[in-house]
Amino acid sequence: MHETKNYEHLLGLVGFSDTLLKNHFTLYGGYVTNVNKLAEKSETMEMGSVEYAELKRRFGWEWNGMFLHEQYFENLSKQSVPLSVDGELYKKITERFGSFEKFEKDFRATGAMRGIGWVILAYQKEEGRLFTVWVNEHDVEHLAGTTPLLVMDVFEHAYITDYGIKRADYIESFWRAIDWKKVEERFLK
Ligand SMILES: [Fe+2]
Structure with missing residues (x-):
């Protein structure tokens, strides 16, 4: 089970309204829900069936949707700092x-x-x-x-x-x- 992460600390981010961010968090949560659902379903499906193949194809889309949103929210900050020129x-x-x-x-x-x-x-x-x-x-x-x-x-x-x-x-x-x-x-x- 993948837990939906909480990014509410980003509310108030300059240039992003709370409405936009909250909707975006909800949308991200949908990917997590589907990743969990698909992972669970694939356990019980008949291997080699058409449904099984479609579910396998779908999984990467949902997983990447989840993962990329987490990476995105996590590379944003209200205390953003420039990249260190010495790094x-x-x-x-x-x-x-x-x-x-x-x-x-x-x-x-x-x-x-x-x-x-x-x-x-x-x-x-x-x-x-x-x-x-x-x-x-x-x-x-x-x-x-x-x-x-x-x-x-x-x-x-x-x-x-x-x-x-x-x-x-x-x-x-x-x-x-x-x-x-x-x-x-x-x-x-
Ligand atoms: Fe998005």
């Missing part, structure tokens, strides 16, 4: 993208792409490589073997209540609310 992650980002500003531009541009999904700064540890990744829905185009360091939700429910269709304005608020300490922590782990 390893800053060094890695500037090596990879040329400068931190270039990385920011790339991340925002990925978020501005048409469609619904996620933008992820992903890290492949073995070769020490960083990627800015577009994930369609929750489950398409993930880079296998990478770890998400920074996760941004660009489904319409993440911003439309507060920003209408002005996704760039939402991305601006998201950028200001990033908890870089958390992101660095994921990188160092």
Whole structure:
């Protein structure tokens, strides 16, 4: 059983109304419920049946929807701090993208792409490589073997209540609310 995590400490986050955040928490809770339901159901289903196959296909979508929302809420903070310029992650980002500003531009541009999904700064540890990744829905185009360091939700429910269709304005608020300490922590782990 996966427990739904509580992110109410984020209420009052600058650039995010409480209504938007509360709806988003509820939506996240739906993924957790479905992950638990599917996990339980798969125990009793007849293996090899059509229903079994469909349920197996569905599981990744629900699981990733749950996981990515947790990563997203956890890389936001009311006490956001910039990334330390003396840290390893800053060094890695500037090596990879040329400068931190270039990385920011790339991340925002990925978020501005048409469609619904996620933008992820992903890290492949073995070769020490960083990627800015577009994930369609929750489950398409993930880079296998990478770890998400920074996760941004660009489904319409993440911003439309507060920003209408002005996704760039939402991305601006998201950028200001990033908890870089958390992101660095994921990188160092
Ligand atoms: Fe979302």
